[in-house]
Amino acid sequence: MGAAVEKMNRDAIARRFVLAPMDGMSRASFRSVCFDYGADGATTEMIQSLAYGRAKKRMSAAFEETLTRYPNERWLAAQLIGSDPVAMAESARRLTALNRFDAIDINMGCPARKVVGSGNGSALLKDPGRALAVMEAVRAATLLPVQLKLRLGWDAAHITAPQLARAAEQLGFSAVTVHGRTREQMYGGQVDAGAIRAVCEATALPVYANGGVACARDALRFLRDTGAAGVAIGRAALKQPWIFEDIRCLERGETPRVRRAPERIALLTRLAALACGHRPEKVAVSEMRKFCGWMLPGFSGAEDVLRRLNGVDTLDGFNRLMDDYLDRLARQNDLDPHSELAPTQTLDTVRGR
Numbered sequence: 001m002g003a004a005v006e007k008m009n010r011d012a013i014a015r016r017f018v019l020a021p022m023d024g025m026s027r028a029s030f031r032s033v034c035f036d037y038g039a040d041g042a043t044t045e046m047i048q049s050l051a052y053g054r055a056k057k058r059m060s061a062a063f064e065e066t067l068t069r070y071p072n073e074r075w076l077a078a079q080l081i082g083s084d085p086v087a088m089a090e091s092a093r094r095l096t097a098l099n100r101f102d103a104i105d106i107n108m109g110c111p112a113r114k115v116v117g118s119g120n121g122s123a124l125l126k127d128p129g130r131a132l133a134v135m136e137a138v139r140a141a142t143l144l145p146v147q148l149k150l151r152l153g154w155d156a157a158h159i160t161a162p163q164l165a166r167a168a169e170q171l172g173f174s175a176v177t178v179h180g181r182t183r184e185q186m187y188g189g190q191v192d193a194g195a196i197r198a199v200c201e202a203t204a205l206p207v208y209a210n211g212g213v214a215c216a217r218d219a220l221r222f223l224r225d226t227g228a229a230g231v232a233i234g235r236a237a238l239k240q241p242w243i244f245e246d247i248r249c250l251e252r253g254e255t256p257r258v259r260r261a262p263e264r265i266a267l268l269t270r271l272a273a274l275a276c277g278h279r280p281e282k283v284a285v286s287e288m289r290k291f292c293g294w295m296l297p298g299f300s301g302a303e304d305v306l307r308r309l310n311g312v313d314t315l316d317g318f319n320r321l322m323d324d325y326l327d328r329l330a331r332q333n334d335l336d337p338h339s340e341l342a343p344t345q346t347l348d349t350v351r352g353r
């Protein structure tokens, strides 16, 4: 194993549990909350190379929050999606010039019909020639570490991840994140830990296992079952951004604490305030409905609060609603979540696009 690869492996050991890129979610405000809870790293939501490479201003409004980096974001990769090597290289150069990111990540996993239809995301899994051209172009365009995020392959009959991971290693990439499903599986079906293990065995690069982690215990089990260097957590973090702290607790042999109403409501109001710094207040507040819908069920009266949230479109209104709710729960001495009140939530209730 070369010295450079050994060093990358050492760095990755220090960075084990990271936030996965999620379009519309892995923006600075939410990422920052995850870092508060001990995430080792994060990747931005995907940035369309065609749009970004051609953006008139260095940082157009559409990318403002994605490309913001808060001081507590201890390790951050910017993710590009695209299949035109020239546009990908141009975007990689622009991102590098911002002097703000620790790595550039290439998306070869997005399964959305529209994305795949134009040859991007997981479509590259079945077009190794183009995948290689994109990887080479990005590698040549930046001095930053470059990493790859991909699925196992297009379908069960075409598992290309080991081959692409080896190509990434040969090109001098720094890491590979593998979602243990094929494109055909979209976001359902069994995640194949054994197939991720096969990718780990095919390359000396640090591999991040991804897919299907629902709680802290799952993350540790997944790490063991795949033999990966780390785990990238997506949807579970949307509902439990504290999952990163819970993992550390379990590793120390401690029981993670219950996240009571004051903590969750403080988190939600902080997230809303951060998001309002980047997007029109009305838009940012309406997006908080999703996070409230993920973090409040299980508390008495949560359905009523979620209903009332539909009529709120200012940060003041949002904060008042949250404060009143917390007061009510405190007066009733009812600050703990009741598992019997929480609707059965599976990861699939947060659909991938």
Ligand SMILES: Cc1cc2nc3c(=O)[nH]c(=O)nc-3n(C[C@H](O)[C@H](O)[C@H](O)COP(=O)(O)O)c2cc1C
Pocket: 020, 021, 022, 023, 024, 025, 044, 045, 046, 079, 107, 108, 109, 110, 149, 179, 210, 211, 212, 213, 232, 233, 234, 235, 236, 347, 350, 351, 352, 353
């Ligand atoms: C809403 C949503 C948006 C996503 N956007 C991206 C993206 O921009 N780039 C990417 O590589 N993967 C994206 N993904 C895939 C996730 O990074 C991850 O691979 C997938 O959700 C499986 O991990 P999980 O089970 O931990 O969520 C997205 C997933 C979801 C649910």
